[in-house]
Amino acid sequence: MPAPIRLRExxxxxxxxxxxxxxxxxxxxECAAIRSSFREEDNTYRCRNVAKLLYMHMLGYPAHFGQLxxxxxxxxxxxxDKRIGYLGAMLLLDERQDVHLLMTNCIKNDLNHSTQYVQxxxxxxxxxxxxxxxxxxxxxxxxxxxxxxxxxxxxKAALCAVHVIRKxxxxxxxxxxxxxxxxxxxxxxxxxxxxxLLTEMCERSPDMLSHFRKLVPQLVRxxxxxxxxxxxxxxxxxxxxxxxxxxxxLRLLRILGRSDDDxxxxxxxxxxxxxxxxxxxxxxxxxxLYETVLTIMDIKSESGLRVLAINILGRFLLNNDKNIRYxxxxxxxxxxxxxxxxxxxxxxTIVDCLKDLDVSIxxxxxxxxxxxxxGNNIRGxxxxxxxxxxxxxxDFKADCASGVFLAAEKYAPSKRWHIDTIMRVLTxxxxxxxxxxxxxxxxxxxxxxxxHAYTVQRLYKALLDDISxxxxxxxxxxxxxxxxxxxxxxxxxxxxxxxxxxxEVLDVLEGLLxxxxxxxxxxxxxxxxxxxxxxxxxxxxxxxxVVSIYGSSIDVELQQRAVEYNAMFKKYDHMRPALxxxxxxxxxxxxxxxxxxxxxNGETEPSALESKHPPPVTQPTNQANDLLDLLGxxxxxxxxxxxxxxxxxxxxxxLLDLLGxxxLTGGPTSAxxxxxxxxxxxxxxxxxxxxxxxxxxxxxxxxxxxxAYNKNGLKIEFTFERxxxxxxxxxxxxxxxxxxxxxMTEFVFQAAVPKTFQLQLLSPSSxxxxxxxxxxxxxxxxxxxxxxxxLRMRIKLTYSHKGSAVQDLAEASGRVVWxxxxxxxxxxx
Amino acid sequence: MRFMxxxxxxxxxxxxxxxxxxxxxxxxxxxxxxxxxILGRKAKMCSFLEWRDLKVVYKRYASxxxxxxxxxxxxxxxxxxxxHRYVELLDKYFGSVxxxxxxxxxxxxxxxxxxxxxxxxxxxTSKKSVLKAIEQADQLQENIDFQMRLFPAPS
Numbered sequence: 001m002p003a004p005i006r007l008r009e010x011x012x013x014x015x016x017x018x019x020x021x022x023x024x025x026x027x028x029x030e031c032a033a034i035r036s037s038f039r040e041e042d043n044t045y046r047c048r049n050v051a052k053l054l055y056m057h058m059l060g061y062p063a064h065f066g067q068l069x070x071x072x073x074x075x076x077x078x079x080x081d082k083r084i085g086y087l088g089a090m091l092l093l094d095e096r097q098d099v100h101l102l103m104t105n106c107i108k109n110d111l112n113h114s115t116q117y118v119q120x121x122x123x124x125x126x127x128x129x130x131x132x133x134x135x136x137x138x139x140x141x142x143x144x145x146x147x148x149x150x151x152x153x154x155x156k157a158a159l160c161a162v163h164v165i166r167k168x169x170x171x172x173x174x175x176x177x178x179x180x181x182x183x184x185x186x187x188x189x190x191x192x193x194x195x196x197l198l199t200e201m202c203e204r205s206p207d208m209l210s211h212f213r214k215l216v217p218q219l220v221r222x223x224x225x226x227x228x229x230x231x232x233x234x235x236x237x238x239x240x241x242x243x244x245x246x247x248x249x250l251r252l253l254r255i256l257g258r259s260d261d262d263x264x265x266x267x268x269x270x271x272x273x274x275x276x277x278x279x280x281x282x283x284x285x286x287x288x289l290y291e292t293v294l295t296i297m298d299i300k301s302e303s304g305l306r307v308l309a310i311n312i313l314g315r316f317l318l319n320n321d322k323n324i325r326y327x328x329x330x331x332x333x334x335x336x337x338x339x340x341x342x343x344x345x346x347x348x349t350i351v352d353c354l355k356d357l358d359v360s361i362x363x364x365x366x367x368x369x370x371x372x373x374x375g376n377n378i379r380g381x382x383x384x385x386x387x388x389x390x391x392x393x394x395d396f397k398a399d400c401a402s403g404v405f406l407a408a409e410k411y412a413p414s415k416r417w418h419i420d421t422i423m424r425v426l427t428x429x430x431x432x433x434x435x436x437x438x439x440x441x442x443x444x445x446x447x448x449x450x451x452h453a454y455t456v457q458r459l460y461k462a463l464l465d466d467i468s469x470x471x472x473x474x475x476x477x478x479x480x481x482x483x484x485x486x487x488x489x490x491x492x493x494x495x496x497x498x499x500x501x502x503x504e505v506l507d508v509l510e511g512l513l514x515x516x517x518x519x520x521x522x523x524x525x526x527x528x529x530x531x532x533x534x535x536x537x538x539x540x541x542x543x544x545x546v547v548s549i550y551g552s553s554i555d556v557e558l559q560q561r562a563v564e565y566n567a568m569f570k571k572y573d574h575m576r577p578a579l580x581x582x583x584x585x586x587x588x589x590x591x592x593x594x595x596x597x598x599x600x601n602g603e604t605e606p607s608a609l610e611s612k613h614p615p616p617v618t619q620p621t622n623q624a625n626d627l628l629d630l631l632g633x634x635x636x637x638x639x640x641x642x643x644x645x646x647x648x649x650x651x652x653x654x655l656l657d658l659l660g661x662x663x664l665t666g667g668p669t670s671a672x673x674x675x676x677x678x679x680x681x682x683x684x685x686x687x688x689x690x691x692x693x694x695x696x697x698x699x700x701x702x703x704x705x706x707x708a709y710n711k712n713g714l715k716i717e718f719t720f721e722r723x724x725x726x727x728x729x730x731x732x733x734x735x736x737x738x739x740x741x742x743x744m745t746e747f748v749f750q751a752a753v754p755k756t757f758q759l760q761l762l763s764p765s766s767x768x769x770x771x772x773x774x775x776x777x778x779x780x781x782x783x784x785x786x787x788x789x790x791l792r793m794r795i796k797l798t799y800s801h802k803g804s805a806v807q808d809l810a811e812a813s814g815r816v817v818w819x820x821x822x823x824x825x826x827x828x829x
Numbered sequence: 830m831r832f833m834x835x836x837x838x839x840x841x842x843x844x845x846x847x848x849x850x851x852x853x854x855x856x857x858x859x860x861x862x863x864x865x866x867i868l869g870r871k872a873k874m875c876s877f878l879e880w881r882d883l884k885v886v887y888k889r890y891a892s893x894x895x896x897x898x899x900x901x902x903x904x905x906x907x908x909x910x911x912x913h914r915y916v917e918l919l920d921k922y923f924g925s926v927x928x929x930x931x932x933x934x935x936x937x938x939x940x941x942x943x944x945x946x947x948x949x950x951x952x953x954t955s956k957k958s959v960l961k962a963i964e965q966a967d968q969l970q971e972n973i974d975f976q977m978r979l980f981p982a983p984s
Contacts, residue, residue: 007936060857083940083970084936087940094847096850117962117965117969120962127947127948128943128947129850152962188954188955189954189955192953234955234957235954243907243910244910247904247907283909286906287904291907294904322874323876323877324906325875326877327877327905357874358873360874360875360878
């Protein structure tokens with residue numbers, strides 16, 4: 001058989017191939033030749049064949065049939081064979097291969113070879129890709145070589161030890177004795193690799209770390225010599241002596257000085273020296289400065305040194321070399337938390353980096369800018385950030401928008417500014433805004449009560465311009481649904497009110513429903529908004545028509561909503577105003593994300609309403625028993641689950657109860673608590689999800705109401721709501737009604753609570769309780785219960801009835817504590 | 830360092846040194862994707878990028894891209910110096926190195942790299958020492974009369 005072609009020949013041939021197919025053909029032919037040559041166990045040409053195989057492997061062709069051949073080459077006596085064999089092993093025989101372990105014996109022998117270059121090959125292979133088993137077997141050999149006086153081998157053994165430790169951390173101990181004199185070496189190669197080894201050991205073991213702390217003075221000395229010594233041609237790089245070693249020493253010093261005052265003290269001077277003396281005209285010098293800065297920031301350095309470090313970073317920011325700028329931004333991002341003021345000084349330079357062409361730099365600059373925003377610089381910074389948002393890549397927009405919202409929320413100087421900022425983001429980058437921003441924004445808008453008119457006007461105008469950006473459309477339709485009345489009445493104070501008719505508004509909302517730019521979610525929003533307007537606008541018939549059309553929509557979600565809204569027009573029309581009432585101020589949920597969406601379940605709603613019908617509250621005779629029953633007894637009993645009713649059915653039921661007490665005739669009654677502060681619904685709104693549900697509007701009383709007093713025709717009922725974010729505050733609304741045939745005038749309600757509570761009584765709706773249940777007097781009591789005790793309240797009533805003054809005392813008690821528990825509904829006893 | 834790749838402007842791999850154990854398929858896939866990402870970058874962009882969960886440092890020398898994936902704690906700027914040192918070594922060895930030298934003598938490129946880096950870290954910071962070691966190893970190779978004899982290792 002003719003001699004296999006030489007490697008270079010093959011390379012040349014393959015390169016002449018003009019197509020991929022041609023190349024493949026050549027390769028297959030050669031592979032076949034190589035395979036038969038391997039089969040013949042040809043020692044002479046094995047090396048050449050494996051080399052060719054490695055070339056073909058690099059081109060992307062399979063070469064696994066050469067694995068065993070590599071092993072044979074390694075075992076050969078010829079240096080040429082070993083060289084190619086080990087190369088092949090490193091390329092083809094990684095630890096995942098079955099035959100990997102077969103190398104172990106060969107490597108072991110070669111580690112003890114008489115020729116240092118063979119030993120070097122073995123050390124290199126072991127140190128690059130030895131498996132854990134192999135490392136375990138050969139660690140002893142490596143350790144032996146670590147102690148040799150041959151610096152060529154010693155340096156390789158050190159890095160091989162690093163690999164062994166990475167693979168088998170338990171073996172670290174065994175290398176400890178050999179590290180004794182490593183730093184006394186003169187040879188830079190050994191020094192460098194020793195420092196790497198020491199670094200690895202210190203990073204992995206706190207014991208090693210404390211043990212090696214004593215090396216700090218020696219390291220400082222070595223570093224000093226490198227800086228102070230004259231020109232050394234062998235290690236010089238652009239005028240700096242062995243920058244690789246300098247950087248590694250600085251890194252080791254960082255680890256050693258990290259939480260240790262003494263070590264940090266000992267390295268202070270040298271760090272200052274390096275920081276001030278290093279030549280910065282070339283990348284090399286900057287590399288060393290960079291490492292120095294990282295070390296200074298990480299150890300317990302004195303403040304002067306830290307300021308020096310930040311100033312170096314500041315200078316880096318102005319460097320023409322964008323790599324340096326990138327590195328500076330990265331480091332500043334790491335230090336902005338700890339040295340905030342120092343970094344603030346460089347704010348304008350950082351903001352300039354937002355305009356850089358490089359993507360990585362822009363991203364870093366953006367992150368850093370957000371970290372630097374505070375109450376003082378918010379206006380200026382936001383201007384820059386918004387400008388950046390307009391022009392940045394789409395990948396950034398989502399993050400930038402979220403960052404803008406967060407910053408605006410934290411530091412907004414005024415509500416108007418806040419709304420304007422949100423508007424700007426929505427109109428320019430509306431489609432990139434994250435989904436969870438929509439509920440957060442809605443909450444924000446709701447809470448800025450005085451800005452409602454302005455907000456809805458601006459959002460309406462934005463909708464007229466563009467309906468393609470879904471988050472913007474969703475927020476806008478929600479707002480129009482809520483505040484449409486303000487829009488048409490032209491109440492805006494902040495800017496020139498626009499003239500809008502109800503029909504125009506409905507046109508826009510209906511337009512959203514039919515547009516194919518709108519997603520199903522958006523359609524849901526607009527349908528709900530249209531429905532809400534039925535109580536705010538007068539063109540109810542038009543709305544009824546729209547709603548009934550969508551009752552047969554293909555989209556199940558829309559269909560369901562439309563059917564329910566239809567039901568509201570027909571059967572539950574008396575409830576409609578209350579249900580569609582203006583949304584009260586929401587609490588910010590402690591988790592920032594939307595919690596479980598409240599499910600509308602059209603079918604269960606009516607039936608649940610029916611089941612709720614017998615109101616559990618009017619048992620005039622067994623009043624005390626009722627109290628105990630309702631409120632769970634007076635001993636340490638389970639706290640009433642007054643959490644978010646996850647079925648609207650129950651909240652519908654509650655409402656029915658409240659209304660049922662007053663008048664069962666079904667006429668639209670104003671919600672009984674309209675005189676006090678708006679009813680606070682509680683958990684239903686702890687996180688609006690995108691499919692905004694109508695029934696969130698309902699004031700869901702967490703605890704069922706109770707009759708506190710019922711005597712002589714005067715009935716006082718308590719209804720409970722959760723107030724502000726403070727779970728210790730109970731808001732009790734009393735409803736006083738009069739079943740006698742004469743009014744009760746000069747009605748005064750007073751209450752007293754034990755010392756552990758605090759009471760706040762707001763003004764009553766009136767002091768005349770009309771006769772024959774023609775109306776109620778309501779009054780709001782806020783009770784603070786920090787110790788979460790059982791509430792006991794003493795009530796004193798005074799009024800004039802039929803000419804005579806009446807006075808009475810009563811006591812009410814019960815547990816009134818809220819625990820948020822979205823899984824359980826309200827339990828009605 | 831996790832790995833080093835050398836590739837041409839057309840995306841052809843000229844050298845790949847992996848210091849982490851990965852399957853063959855994975856290496857090919859990773860390599861291909863990273864190469865495409867880097868080739869897609871404009872000339873004026875900085876030499877560092879965050880790709881997947883890696884820090885990548887790359888530099889172009891004539892028609893060859895030298896690309897390293899480094900650890901989180903590694904210094905990017907000094908990695909540029911490492912790359913430069915390797916190029917200098919190749920240059921000294923081949924005498925004004927060009928891509929063709931590396932294509933036709935890929936195994937030598939590997940040998941030089943293995944004398945400069947071991948397990949991803951620099952083992953020798955002196956240019957002279959690295960080149961001397963290569964030279965002597967080459968001599969060993971060429972000396973076909975020099976037969977390895979099975980001596981017991983000197984203690």
